[in-house]
Amino acid sequence: MNIKVTPNNLNKLEKIFDDAKYVLRFEKGSFTSGYCILEHKKVVVINKFLNLEGRINTLVDILTTLPLDEDLLTAESHKLYKQIINSKPVPNAEEGEISTGTEEAE
Numbered sequence: 261m262n263i264k265v266t267p268n269n270l271n272k273l274e275k276i277f278d279d280a281k282y283v284l285r286f287e288k289g290s291f292t293s294g295y296c297i298l299e300h301k302k303v304v305v306i307n308k309f310l311n312l313e314g315r316i317n318t319l320v321d322i323l324t325t326l327p328l329d330e331d332l333l334t335a336e337s338h339k340l341y342k343q344i345i346n347s348k349p350v351p352n353a354e355e356g357e358i359s360t361g362t363e364e365a366e
Contacts, residue, residue, distance in 0.1 A: 270316055276323065276333065279334055282302045304322060306319070
């Protein structure tokens with residue numbers, strides 16, 4: 261999903277985590293992927309040295325893999341969350357590749 265890189269959109273993504281009762285922290289650390297998730301404690305730690313675009317892309321990546329209770333989200337957060345989830349690439353079972361669903365059948 262292409263989200264414009266703006267501080268407002270970063271705030272919207274952060275609100276999704278807040279609504280879902282996750283603690284989002286920006287800390288210094290040696291994260292190979294730029295973030296660390298402590299699922300049992302509902303804590304997500306993001307590398308504080310990432311720029312705005314890196315933070316947004318990282319939060320979107322996390323949202324596509326993290327199971328959230330959608331009932332806790334506000335209407336605005338739920339709408340954005342659904343857009344992110346529906347745009348995530350789907351793995352192709354036959355070839356092991358990632359497909360975005362826009363390819364034509366041969």
